[in-house]
Amino acid sequence: xxxxxxxxxxxxxxxxxxxxxxxxxxxxxxxxxxxxxxxxxxxxxxxxxxxxxxxxxxxxxxxxxxxxxxxxxxxxxxxxxxxxxxxxxxxxxxxxxxxxxxxxxxxxxxxxxxxxxxxxxxxxxxxxxxxxxxxxxxxxxxxxxxxxxxxxxxxxxxxxxxxxxxxxxxxxxxxxxxxxxxxxxxxxxxxxxxxxxxxxxxxxxxxxxxxxxxxxxxxxxxxxxxxxxxxxxxxxxxxxxxxxxxxxxxxxxxxxxxxxxxxxxxxxxxxxxxxxxxxxxxxxxxxxxxxxxxxxxxxxxxxxxxxxxxxxxxxxxxxxxxxxxxxxxxxxxxxxxxxxxxxxxxxxxxxxxxxxxxxxxxxxxxxxxxxxxxxxxxxxxxxxxxxxxxxxxxxxxxxxxxxxxxxxxxxxxxxxxxxxxxxxxxxxxxxxxxxxxxxxxxxxxxxxxxxxxxxxxxxxxxxxxxxxxxxxxxxxxxxxxxxxxxxxxxxxxxxxxxxxxxxxxxxxxxxxxxxxxxxxxxxxxxxxxxxxxxxxxxxxxxxxxxxxxxxxxxxxxxxxxxxxxxxxxxxxxxxxxxxxxxxxxxxxxxxxxxxxxxxxxxxxxxxxxxxxxxxxxxxxxxxxxxxxxxxxxxxxxxxxxxxxxxxxxxxx
Numbered sequence: 001x002x003x004x005x006x007x008x009x010x011x012x013x014x015x016x017x018x019x020x021x022x023x024x025x026x027x028x029x030x031x032x033x034x035x036x037x038x039x040x041x042x043x044x045x046x047x048x049x050x051x052x053x054x055x056x057x058x059x060x061x062x063x064x065x066x067x068x069x070x071x072x073x074x075x076x077x078x079x080x081x082x083x084x085x086x087x088x089x090x091x092x093x094x095x096x097x098x099x100x101x102x103x104x105x106x107x108x109x110x111x112x113x114x115x116x117x118x119x120x121x122x123x124x125x126x127x128x129x130x131x132x133x134x135x136x137x138x139x140x141x142x143x144x145x146x147x148x149x150x151x152x153x154x155x156x157x158x159x160x161x162x163x164x165x166x167x168x169x170x171x172x173x174x175x176x177x178x179x180x181x182x183x184x185x186x187x188x189x190x191x192x193x194x195x196x197x198x199x200x201x202x203x204x205x206x207x208x209x210x211x212x213x214x215x216x217x218x219x220x221x222x223x224x225x226x227x228x229x230x231x232x233x234x235x236x237x238x239x240x241x242x243x244x245x246x247x248x249x250x251x252x253x254x255x256x257x258x259x260x261x262x263x264x265x266x267x268x269x270x271x272x273x274x275x276x277x278x279x280x281x282x283x284x285x286x287x288x289x290x291x292x293x294x295x296x297x298x299x300x301x302x303x304x305x306x307x308x309x310x311x312x313x314x315x316x317x318x319x320x321x322x323x324x325x326x327x328x329x330x331x332x333x334x335x336x337x338x339x340x341x342x343x344x345x346x347x348x349x350x351x352x353x354x355x356x357x358x359x360x361x362x363x364x365x366x367x368x369x370x371x372x373x374x375x376x377x378x379x380x381x382x383x384x385x386x387x388x389x390x391x392x393x394x395x396x397x398x399x400x401x402x403x404x405x406x407x408x409x410x411x412x413x414x415x416x417x418x419x420x421x422x423x424x425x426x427x428x429x430x431x432x433x434x435x436x437x438x439x440x441x442x443x444x445x446x447x448x449x450x451x452x453x454x455x456x457x458x459x460x461x462x463x464x465x466x467x468x469x470x471x472x473x474x475x476x477x478x479x480x481x482x483x484x485x486x487x488x489x490x491x492x493x494x495x496x497x498x499x500x501x502x503x504x505x506x507x508x509x510x511x512x513x514x515x516x517x518x519x520x521x522x523x524x525x526x527x528x529x530x531x532x533x534x535x536x537x538x539x540x541x542x543x544x545x546x547x548x549x550x551x552x553x554x555x556x557x558x559x560x561x562x563x564x565x566x567x568x569x570x571x572x573x574x575x576x577x578x579x580x581x582x583x584x585x586x587x588x589x590x591x592x593x594x595x596x597x598x599x600x601x602x603x604x605x606x607x608x609x610x611x612x613x614x615x616x617x618x619x620x621x622x623x624x625x626x627x628x629x630x631x632x633x634x635x636x637x638x639x640x641x642x643x644x645x646x647x648x649x650x651x652x
Contacts, residue, residue, distance in 0.1 A: 009078035015105065016065045016621055016645065018075045023215040024083035025188055026090035029125075029151045045170075045204045047162055047194070051651040053207035054193055054221060061224035062645040066623035067238045068582060070336045070541050073104045087188075088127045091149045092119050094215060095129045098223045102133070102235040108580070110234045111135050122172040125151045130177075131226050139231030142181030142198065146173045147222050155190045156208065170194060182225050186218050193221065208652035217649045239584035263289060270300050274489070276422040277325075277451045285443040295445075301423045307385065309421065310395060314379045314486055316417075320372045322482035323460075324453060324492065334575040338465050338540040344619070347532040354557055354564045356471040359413035359497055360478065368402050369478065376401045377417060377495075384550065391425045391452055392571065394418050396498060414498040416475065418459075419483065419491050420452035420571075455571040456480055456492045462542050462570040463496070473533035474567050475499055499566050501553035530595065531616045533565040534587040538619065543583050546572045547590035565591075589624045589640075591615075609638075618642040 076097055085093055099117040106115065113134045120128035131144040152165045166185060173183050174196075183194040191209040195201060211217040227235060264272070273279065284291050310316060340348070360366035369375065377397040384394040398412040427448060463470070463477035470476045476497035483493050530552065537544060544551065544567075551569045556562065576583040596611035618624050618641060626640040 009076065010074045011077040012072040013075045013077075014069055014621070015071055015073055015101070016062070016069050018073070018101070019216060019220050019646065021077070021079075021216075022213045023079045023094060023219065025215055026085060026087050027083060029087055045196075048203055048205050049160065050195075050205035050207055053195060053205060054209065054224070054649065054651070057224040057228035058220070058646055058649065061220075061227045063623050063625065064227060064236045064238055065645070066621055066642065067584065068105060068236060069585075069621040069623075070576060070583070071105065071579070073101055075101070087149055087151070088119075091127050091147065092117060092129055094219055095131075095147060095222055098219060098226065099131060101223065102131075102226070105236045107233055107235075107237040110137060110231070115235060120146065120173075120176055122148070122169070122176060126169050126172055128173065128176070133226075133230060133235060135231060135234055137231040137234060139234075140229055142229035143177060143179055144229065145182045145184050145222060145225040146177065146180055147218070148173060148183060148185045150185060150187055152187055155185060155187060155192050160208075162206070166192075181229065184218070184221055184225065186214065188218075189214055191218055191221065193225070210650045210652040211648050213648045217646075220646055220649065237580070237582060239582040241584065263293060266293065266296055266300075269293065270297060273297060274423075275452060275491075276425075276449065277453055281446060281449060281451075284449075285446055288442060291442060291445055295427070295429050298423070298427065298429075305423070307421075307424045308382060308393060309419065309485055309489065309491065310379045310393075312379055312381055315400065316377050316379065316397075316486070317484045318375045318377060318495075319482040319484075320369075320375060321479050323457060323480050324482060332577065334461065334465060334541065334577060335579065336541040336576055338468065340468060342539045344535070347535050350529070350532045350564075351469055351472045351536075354472050354562065356476075356497075356557070358471060358476045359415070360476070363411045363413055365399070365402065365407065365411065368405075369399070372402045374403055375399060377415070379417070380414065383416070389426045391422045391450060391455070392418055392420055392569075415478070416496045416498050416568075417483075417493055418456075418496070419493040420456040421491055422450055422452035425450055453492050456494060458573065459570045460494060461575070462540075462573050463494075465540055465542070465575075466536070469536055471497070473536050473565060496568075499553050499555050499568070501555035501566060503549045503553060530565040530591050531588075533567050534591040535619065537567070537587045538585050538621070541576050541583055541585070542570065542587075543574045543585050544570065544572070544587055544590055545574055547587075547594060549594050552591065552594055585622070586624065588618050588622050589626060592640075612638065612640065620645070 082090060082093055096117045099115040102111075103114040111133060116132040118130055118132055120130060122128050127149040128146055130146045133144065148169050150165060150169050152163070154163070155166050156162055169185060170183060174180055181196050181198055183196075185192050185194065191211065191214060193207045193209065195205050195207075197204055209217060209221070232238075233240075263269075279294055284294055343351070358366060360369055376399070378400045380396040380398065382393065383396050386392050386394075395417040397415055397417045398409070399407050399415065400412065401407060425448075427445070457480060460477075460480040463474065466474055467477075478495040478497075480492060480494050483491050485491065533552075551567060553566045553568060554563055555566045557564065574583050592611060592615050595615065620642050622642045624641060627637055
């Protein structure tokens with residue numbers, strides 16, 4: 001952090017909230033320069049006005065800020081001392097927080113040194129700054145912007161022509177950096193952005209800015225133009241749109257299994273290995289013989305055992321909160337907690353209106369179950385077998401005993417049991433290959449390889465984070481446990497409240513009245529809807545990565561006519577576990593797509609224009625940008641995005 005910033009009053013603020021307070025303007029310049037054409041100009045360009053030039057960099061910048069919304073950065077909250085500074089010091093002090101912002105949000109792997117704000121000496125009465133970013137990446141789209149403060153009454157004359165003082169200042173800037181791609185000039189009442197010819201622009205153009213907050217607009221534009229030319233994922237470490245696998249799978253502690261150890265025979269391995277976690281993935285992706293044996297094991301278990309492992313009236317024994325050897329790394333966990341204070345008022349009221357009591361509390365067995373060591377459940381029926389590529393089956397069940405104490409049937413509420421079994425996960429079987437090629441790209445065979453227990457633990461972590469909203473837009477959660485099947489097979493699973501609801505499918509929607517459809521979806525009505533449910537996930541930094549209709553159940557609160565959404569199935573959800581791997585939140589659009597588009601599970605039957613109209617606008621923090629068709633009335637392409645973060649900046 002710079003010495004200048006360290007003397008200011010600072011606060012921790014979300015990046016998308018920092019450009020709200022208007023910095024004070026500098027004290028008036030007392031001496032006016034007498035610049036005349038006789039002083040000469042080393043560069044003379046014919047500038048052409050281009051309105052709206054700034055819109056692209058601003059849109060890209062605010063989207064980037066929203067993708068890192070959960071971060072907090074130090075930012076000045078009291079800048080009253082700025083107005084006492086002379087212009088040459090004022091400009092540097094106004095721009096320094098931008099360098100500090102990017103220093104905090106940068107990728108430490110790419111930008112190893114802090115971003116610097118540098119003063120430029122351009123001669124008397126022309127004050128300038130630029131930025132220095134040290135990176136080895138070659139993806140720069142231009143040079144950092146040069147920001148100039150010029151003591152002149154008007155940057156352009158009444159006819160819109162650029163006068164000599166501006167031409168002279170531009171010439172001095174290009175003398176400083178002949179490769180400059182943009183110059184932002186101000187007299188602290190007006191702002192003009194000059195863009196030099198480049199690979200995508202044959203002529204020099206400029207954009208006059210209209211704003212009633214010139215000091216704030218100057219800071220925003222300077223930051224946006226720096227971000228716009230910097231390499232991707234450099235000065236703002238944004239979450240990638242797609243989670244990529246790591247082909248190296250390097251484990252600091254070394255491989256769990258000795259790679260030099262001879263292979264077991266197929267017969268012995270088939271008897272001793274029961275799930276993916278019994279194999280060492282780090283060794284599988286490096287040893288073709290072991291990899292081929294793994295796929296022979298997959299064929300054997302899928303040929304020898306049924307996918308549905310429990311049936312009606314089967315009794316399973318549970319070991320309470322036993323999660324085996326699957327533990328998150330020590331001192332590791334999601335960085336961002338669920339903060340109810342960040343929930344908008346209408347959503348908070350909605351959560352309060354739909355709150356359900358825990359079924360285990362209602363029947364008086366919650367405490368005994370929480371303190372138990374073992375329990376038994378009876379399977380009632382299969383609710384969902386999942387897709388052919390899935391690894392979970394969901395059952396309806398009831399508790400029959402807790403620590404060997406029987407529970408009467410009337411006292412036992414129905415529950416969900418979600419068992420995780422990776423034996424039936426579909427992996428593409430590798431084709432036979434020549435000996436010389438069999439080790440190339442071995443990791444690609446296991447690109448979608450999952451360990452069931454880890455996904456159970458992942459889903460459990462989501463429910464635990466959202467404990468304060470259990471019984472509203474998510475079910476009551478009763479933990480991750482180890483279950484022993486009647487045949488002795490051990491699997492891990494989750495127990496939760498049974499939701500008497502249905503998926504949002506076409507048959508459900510078509511049988512609803514129009515008023516009931518609107519009530520189900522509208523964020524503007526003080527009633528239950530899908531929008532509130534997705535918003536809870538956003539605030540909790542939980543991103544559902546595989547949205548489909550089966551994850552959104554429509555439940556009717558007992559004794560009322562209130563329909564509301566309940567979200568389930570977070571096995572594939574992601575959270576931020578490290579600042580080096582930020583989480584991409586796209587829940588708003590995920591739920592909206594379920595409402596308005598066809599999926600494998602069936603279309604919702606709802607017209608997409610109707611869904612977009614009543615679902616509600618994206619929250620200010622949402623990075624969503626989607627395009628869909630033309631509005632039937634205005635004939636304009638419909639754009640879905642959060643409201644403009646910088647409405648006070650436009651072309652003059």
